[in-house]
Each structure stands twice: as structure tokens, then as C-alpha cells.
Amino acid sequence: xxxxxxxxxxxxxxxxxRGRPIHQTLTELSRLATVRVLSPVARYPRWARxxxxxxxxxDAGQSASGCDAVHVTYLAxxxxxxxxxxxxxxxxxxxxxxxxxxxxxxxxxxxxxxxGARRVARELGVPLIAGARGSDIRVRDAISRRLTAxxxxxxxxxxxxxxxxGRLAVTDYGADPARVxxxxxxxxxxxxxxxxxxxxxxxxxxxxxxxxxxxxxxxxAEKGLRELVAAMRALRGSHPGAELVMVGDGPLREExxxxxxxxxxxxxxxxxxxxxxxxxxxxxxxLLALPSYSEGHPNVLVEAxxxxxxxxxxxxxxxxxxxxxxxxxxxxxxxxxxxxDALARMLGxxxxxxxxxxxxxxxxxxxxxxxxxxxxxxxSMHRSGSxx
Numbered sequence: 001x002x003x004x005x006x007x008x009x010x011x012x013x014x015x016x017x018r019g020r021p022i023h024q025t026l027t028e029l030s031r032l033a034t035v036r037v038l039s040p041v042a043r044y045p046r047w048a049r050x051x052x053x054x055x056x057x058x059d060a061g062q063s064a065s066g067c068d069a070v071h072v073t074y075l076a077x078x079x080x081x082x083x084x085x086x087x088x089x090x091x092x093x094x095x096x097x098x099x100x101x102x103x104x105x106x107x108x109x110x111x112x113x114x115x116g117a118r119r120v121a122r123e124l125g126v127p128l129i130a131g132a133r134g135s136d137i138r139v140r141d142a143i144s145r146r147l148t149a150x151x152x153x154x155x156x157x158x159x160x161x162x163x164x165x166g167r168l169a170v171t172d173y174g175a176d177p178a179r180v181x182x183x184x185x186x187x188x189x190x191x192x193x194x195x196x197x198x199x200x201x202x203x204x205x206x207x208x209x210x211x212x213x214x215x216x217x218x219x220x221a222e223k224g225l226r227e228l229v230a231a232m233r234a235l236r237g238s239h240p241g242a243e244l245v246m247v248g249d250g251p252l253r254e255e256x257x258x259x260x261x262x263x264x265x266x267x268x269x270x271x272x273x274x275x276x277x278x279x280x281x282x283x284x285x286x287l288l289a290l291p292s293y294s295e296g297h298p299n300v301l302v303e304a305x306x307x308x309x310x311x312x313x314x315x316x317x318x319x320x321x322x323x324x325x326x327x328x329x330x331x332x333x334x335x336x337x338x339x340x341d342a343l344a345r346m347l348g349x350x351x352x353x354x355x356x357x358x359x360x361x362x363x364x365x366x367x368x369x370x371x372x373x374x375x376x377x378x379x380s381m382h383r384s385g386s387x388x
Contacts, residue, residue, distance in 0.1 A: 001033040002181050003375060004102035005025030006093060006117040009109050009133065010039040010069065012229035015249070021161075021299045022108050022133075023187045028368035033375075036100050039070035040089045040113060070096060083143050086115030090296045093120050102126055104382075105376050110136045111144055122259050127382040129375055130155035132165055134296025134317060135174070135222075149173045159183050159371065160298035162318025181374045184321070185299045186364040191275050192306040194357050195283035206284050211242040211347050214285035214309075216278055216300045219250030224291030224314065224333055229259055229267060231291075231340035239346050242266060244289075247273050247281050282307035287346050293333045295319050301328075308353030314344045327356055353360040 005026055009019030029035050074092040076085055097120045098104070105115035105124075108131035121128040130151055137144050137152070152158060152173040160166045160182045166182050169175035198208065206212060213232065217223055222272075225246070232244045237370040244265075248258060249272040260267040270281065282288065286309045290306035295317035305310055305327055313319050314333040323330070329346055331338040 001372070001379070002101065003029065003033050004097055004105045005035060005037045005102050006040065006113050006120075007037065007108035007131075008040050008042070008113050009023055012039070012041065012071065013054070013355045015272070017274070019108075020168060022131075023067065024186070024364045025190060025371060028364045029371055030067060031102055031365075032368060035068065036102075036339070037067050038096050039069060039071045039092050039331055040092055040116065041071055042075045042085065042112075043085065044076055044078065044316045056128050057211050062206060069188075072096060083147070085112035087119065088146060089113060089116030090119035092114050093117065094123070097124065104129060104369070104379050106375060108130065108133060109150050111139070111148045114117075114155070115147055116300075118151055118154060127156040127378040128154070129157040129159060129293070129378050131159040132169065133161060135294065137165060137168060138294050138317075144209055145173075156381060157181055157374045159374055162321050163322065164318045165296055178367075181370070182371045183367060183374070184318075184362065185297050186304060186362045186367040187299070187302045187306050187360050188275065188364060189306065189361070191279050192282065192303040193279075194353060195279070197283055198297070200280045200283035203280055203285050205305060206243075206245075209241055211239050212285040213242060213244045213343060213347075214247065214288045214303075214304075216243065216247045216281070216288065217290070219246065219252040219256060219309065221252065222293045224258070224293060224339075225252060227334060227336040227339055228267060228289055229256070230336040232267070233265055234336070234340040235343055236264065236266070238239065242267060242343075242347065243263045244377055245270055245281060247278055275321065279303070279307060282309055285309055285310060287309070287343070289339075289343065290319075291331070291333060291339050292319075294318060297322065302362075304360050305356050308351075308357040310346060310351045310356060312339070312346050317376040328358060 003151050009022050011018050069121035072092045074088040104127050105117050105121045106129045114130040136236045152169050152175045158175055163182050166180045170177050235242050245268045247270045259265050282304050288309055290313040299317040301311050301322045315330040329342040331342045
């Protein structure tokens with residue numbers, strides 16, 4: 001089968017770890033089918049570039065390992081071009097898509113990526129499989145919701161990473177339940193596994209007696225990071241040796257860099273790191289914190305557990321499908337006091353790291369196999385003319 005993948009959630013010069021779960025899925029899918037990735041990149045004029053957008057021009061010679069990938073760009077303007085970004089994205093994809101001649105198009109990120117892919121799929125007469133990751137289906141503005149709903153309702157298959165997102169697609173967007181497939185993320189056990197904490201701390205220059213709280217992900221407000229910094233400051237009384245390390249990059253980088261200059265915050269910014277270094281930080285930490293306002297299926301929780309580390313998070317999206325009281329404490333989002341209390345309780349408990357590390361054994365090869373099954377289902381339905 002020839003699968004054309006359309007997704008902006010893919011490594012690029014400005015964000016080399018962007019879309020890591022998708023990249024891992026596609027690397028394995030490339031072993032099962034002929035896969036080509038087209039990654040559309042919105043290109044904003046310098047004067048109109050959003051603060052949250054870490055743009056670096058795509059390198060034509062750069063290809064993410066394990067995948068045949070090409071970046072294409074289209075011109076966009078904040079807010080103004082939003083209703084047209086799906087059309088602009090589709091126009092940018094058209095030539096490469098025709099040259100590849102796919103059997104199906106698989107697109108991760110509903111708007112504008114899957115919207116543009118939908119236009120191309122119609123032109124080529126092939127089925128569209130759309131993948132929702134979380135925030136792409138939890139959209140707030142009316143224009144994006146309407147455009148997203150069109151993709152959700154018309155896709156031959158809709159892949160979601162959690163049952164929670166599947167329910168949302170059906171109840172809020174009118175998705176056909178028969179076409180929805182829940183395919184949770186996997187975990188790279190060769191990278192994320194039990195390691196010696198003392199060795200990891202020596203490698204990363206962390207004192208042996210530090211109570212280390214770790215965050216891994218984008219530095220954005222929606223991850224509850226301001227509340228996390230406030231909670232860590234409140235924790236000083238009961239755990240004076242506690243320290244917060246943030247691994248990642250994003251629009252709040254400068255704000256947290258300033259906060260890190262205050263020794264009372266005990267905050268350390270490690271920047272974006274490759275998977276192997278992330279695994280070392282997980283081995284070094286006492287717990288992982290993810291106090292998000294919303295989530296899809298946060299892979300960082302799966303990886304932390306695989307490394308034998310408990311988590312403090314919030315009961316949003318697919319988080320309760322990943323963790324329970326045997327490995328986590330969940331607190332209401334946007335509540336720094338409750339978060340501080342949970343961190344203190346977590347640091348005061350002993351955890352069986354071997355037991356935690358055995359909670360998940362799902363591989364990316366399994367994810368790729370289930371994705372290929374969904375592609376085959378969509379192709380068979382398309383060829384038979386069935387509307388289910």
C-alpha cells in the first residue's frame with residue numbers, strides 16, 4: 001500500500017522533537033507499507049509571526065530518520081488567513097501528492113492539515129484517514145470548529161489517541177462512531193526503561209539529595225506551568241531540597257528563564273532534548289509533573305512510568321486512561337495549592353519502580369499495525385463504494 005502522510009506535527013529545524021509520537025508511528029509504518037510524509041509548514045511574514053511559532057525555514061536536505069519526508073510551505077497571516085489555511089495547505093500539497101500517487105492519505109492534525117489533505121484526496125479519488133491528537137479537536141473559536149467538524153464528519157476513518165477524544169468527536173462534531181478507531185500511543189522500551197538514578201544524576205549534574213520534579217513538553221501556559229512554578233515555590237517549606245527541571249522549549253521560555261534567576265524558585269531549564277536525554281532526566285527525577293488544562297493521550301506519562309517514575313497530573317482528556325491511584329495523584333487543573341499538596345504527598349511516599357515500569361508494554365510497531373489496519377479498512381470501503 002502507498003500511504004501519503006500529511007502532518008505539520010513532524011520534526012523541523014526550529015523544533016527537532018516536534019511530533020515525536022507521530023514520527024515514531026510513521027517510522028514503524030514505513031516498515032509495513034510505502035510511506036511518504038508531506039509536512040506543511042505555515043510561513044508567516046516576519047512582522048506578523050506569532051510569538052508561539054518557533055519557525056525555522058525547512059532544510060531541503062533534512063529528513064527525519066526512518067521516514068521519507070518532504071516539507072512544503074504556504075503563506076499565512078495570523079487570524080486573517082485562518083478560514084483559508086486548509087485551502088492554502090491543500091494547494092501546497094497538490095503537486096507532491098500527485099507525483100507520489102497514493103492509495104490513501106493519512107493526515108494527523110485536523111485543521112488545516114487534514115482539511116487540506118481532504119481536498120487533495122478528493123482530487124485524487126482516494127480515501128482520507130484523519131488523526132486527532134488532542135488540542136486539534138478541542139478548538140474554541142467558531143471558525144476553526146466548523147472547519148474541523150467538516151473533516152471529522154467526512155473522513156473515511158478517524159483515528160484518536162484516547163476513548164475520551166473518540167467520545168468528543170461523536171458528541172460534539174458528529175463523527176460516525178463506526179468510523180472512529182482508538183489507537184493509543186506506544187512507548188519505545190529501548191529508550192524508556194529503568195535506569196540507575198544515581199548514575200543519571202551524576203550524568204546530568206543533579207545532587208544526590210535533590211528531590212527532583214520533572215516536566216517534559218512544550219513551554220506553554222496550557223500545560224499548567226505557571227501553577228507548577230508557584231506550587232514548587234510553596235513546597236520550599238516542607239521540601240527545601242526540591243528542584244524543578246523543565247525539559248522542552250516554547251513561547252514561555254523567556255518568562256521561565258527570568259524565573260530561574262530567582263534562587264527561591266529552584267527552577268532549571270534544560271531546553272529541548274533528544275529522547276535518550278529525556279529518558280536520562282526521567283531516570284534522575286523523583287516524579288514527573290504534568291498539570292495540564294487539557295490533554296489527548298500524553299505520551300510523556302507513559303514514558304515516565306516505563307522509567308519507573310510516578311506522576312502528578314490532572315484528570316483531563318485521556319490522562320485517566322493512562323494513570324490511576326496506583327501510580328499517580330491527579331489534582332484539579334489551575335489550582336497551584338492543590339498541586340503543591342500533591343507534590344508534597346508524592347515526595348513523601350515510596351514507590352516500587354519495578355512495578356511502575358511494568359504497567360505498559362505497548363510498542364510503536366503495534367500502533368503502526370493498527371494504523372495500517374485502519375488504512376486498509378478505509379481503502380476497502382472506498383473501493384466497494386460502501387458508506388457504512
